[in-house]
Amino acid sequence: MKKVIETLTGAKNDNVDVQRRRFQRRAGDTCMITVEGRAYPVQDWSMSGVLFEADTRTFNEGASIPMTLRFRLGDAVSNVDVTGNIVRKNARYIxxxxxxxxxxxxxxxxxxxxxSANAQDAQTQQN
Structure with missing residues (x-):
């Protein structure tokens, strides 16, 4: 048993976000996504993908879908057109x-x- 514990203690966990993720996930931005004319709330996004809440029954894993990310930047809305593949889904998220x-x-x-970083800095300086 001691040998097993020593082995597990020294093992590296390859599921650590730093090792699995190429880009940091962002969850604090005001963002929506539009797919086929329908808007969905974004849970989080990164430079490599997006996780959004939707009725997952209408989406198929492996499908390629065109999307528009919509960000509120101050008083303006910025649209980013992207295409992506559905890599996984569960009962709530794509x-x-x-x-x-x-x-x-x-x-x-x-x-x-x-x-977003500039807005956070300004907020910090006000407090």
Whole structure:
């Protein structure tokens, strides 16, 4: 038993987010996603994909779907058109992995991240 405990203690967990994720997940941004004309709330997103809440019965794993991410940036709304594959789903959520992003989509997503960081900094300075 001692040998088993020593082996498990020294084992690396390959499910650690730092090892599994290429990009940090973002959950605090005001964001919706539109698929086939219907809007859905976003649970979280990253530069490589999005997790959104939907009636999962209407989506198939492995399907490629065009999507529009809609971010509120101050008083404006910024739209980012992407295509992604459904990599998994459960009773409530759809997880997609983006196809390679256009340079405009990358630029807009980086702008969202930068503006969110600036807003957090401004909020911190006010407190």
């Amino acid at each position: 997880a997609t992995q983006f196809d390679p992003l256009s340079s405009l989509a990358q630029q807009t997503l980086h702008q969202v991240i930068d503006e």
